Amino acid sequence: MNEILKAMEERRSCRSFLSEQLKESDLEQILRAGTFAATGRGLQSPKIVVLQDPADIAALERMNAAVLGNPAGHPFFGAPTVCVVLAAADASTNVEDGSLVIGNLMLAAWSLGVGACWIHRAREEFASPEGKALLKKWGVEGDYIGVGHCILGYPTGEFRPVKPRKSDYILRVK
Numbered sequence: 001m002n003e004i005l006k007a008m009e010e011r012r013s014c015r016s017f018l019s020e021q022l023k024e025s026d027l028e029q030i031l032r033a034g035t036f037a038a039t040g041r042g043l044q045s046p047k048i049v050v051l052q053d054p055a056d057i058a059a060l061e062r063m064n065a066a067v068l069g070n071p072a073g074h075p076f077f078g079a080p081t082v083c084v085v086l087a088a089a090d091a092s093t094n095v096e097d098g099s100l101v102i103g104n105l106m107l108a109a110w111s112l113g114v115g116a117c118w119i120h121r122a123r124e125e126f127a128s129p130e131g132k133a134l135l136k137k138w139g140v141e142g143d144y145i146g147v148g149h150c151i152l153g154y155p156t157g158e159f160r161p162v163k164p165r166k167s168d169y170i171l172r173v174k
Contacts, residue, residue, distance in 0.1 A: 003111070004021035004107075004139050006158070007053075007107050007110050007111045009081055009162070010105060010110070010162070011107060011110040011118065012110075012160060012162075013106075013116070013117040014115025014116060014117050014153070014155045014159070015077045015117055015155030016030075016077060016078070016115075016152075016155065016156040017077060017078050017079045017080065017115055017154060017155060017156060017165050018080075018153060018154045018156055018170065019078070019080060020056075020153075020154055020156070021052060021079065021080045021081070022152060022153065022154070023083050024079065024113060026114055027050070027081065027149070027152070028057065028113050029108060029112060030105055030109050030112065030152065031048060031050065031083070031105075031110075032104045032112065033087075033104045033105060033107070033108030034046075034083070034101045034102075034108070034120040034150075035048075035101075036102050036104065037070045037097070037101040037104040038097075038100050039093065039097040039100070040089075040091065040092060040093025040096065040097055040143060041062035041093075043088075043091055043097075044097075045087045045088040045091035045093070045097045045098075046085055046086065046087045046094075046097050046098045046101045046147070047085075047086045047087070047088075048083050048084070048085055048086075048101065048105075048139065048145060049084040049138055050081065050082075050088065051081070051082040051083075051084065052080065052081050052082075052085050053066070053166060053169065054080075056085065057076060057079075057080075057082050059134075060076075060084070060087075060134070060149075061075060061076045061082075063115055063128070063130060063131065064076070064119065064122075064124045064125060064149070067125060067141050068121060069120040069123045071083075075119055075121075076119060076151050077116075077117065077147070077151065077153055078153070079091055079117075079151035079153040080152075080153045081151070081152040081153060082150075082151050082152070083105060083150040083151075083152065084122060084144055084146065084149055084159065085098045085101050085102050085122070085146075085147045085148050085149070085150060086098065086126065086135075086140065086144040086145065086147060087123075087142070087144060087145055087147050088142065088144060089145050091134070094145055095145075095147055096119075096146070097147075098145075098147025098148065099147060099148070101145075101147075102118050102147065102148050102150050104119065105150040105152075108142070108149060109150075109152055113154070113155075114152055114153065114154060114155075115150065115152070115153055115154065115155035116150055116152050117150070118148050118149070118150060119147075119148065119149040119151055120148055120149075122146025122147055122148050122149055123146045124146075124147055125146050126144065126145065126146035127146070131146065132134075
């Protein structure tokens with residue numbers, strides 16, 4: 001089977017990570033894959049902010065948990081790297097563009113033996129004054145929306161088995 005199709009069929013979300021930081025070569029390949037995601041009219045509206053400092057990750061995780069309604073939660077599951085995917089607010093396909101970036105990040109990660117998971121609530125985080133202050137601190141200029149987070153790290157164990165696909169997933173109209 002084609003390796004890309006195989007990765008698409010086998011990829012699973014990871015929610016349990018080793019504390020070991022990603023090898024730079026793995027991270028570079030994953031990020032590069034994200035930059036080759038399709039974007040509306042080829043405008044490349046997304047931006048990927050990579051966090052690896054535990055204090056930065058903890059601050060963002062607290063914001064995310066608060067949006068979730070569980071301030072004591074840990075929605076980043078101990079991942080040592082968090083990629084924040086933003087997209088230009090004025091791009092008509094900003095959510096779609098950022099979503100494709102996250103999809104590419106997750107597939108590339110899987111192909112390299114790196115665990116990944118899409119974590120929501122970035123839109124709410126970066127619409128808030130605290131989120132806008134973080135963007136400024138990180139040097140993100142312009143008007144961006146949060147699309148999502150792709151948490152990355154080496155997995156600690158097994159993944160859930162593949163669920164069977166529903167029988168009416170595809171409808172062919174002839």
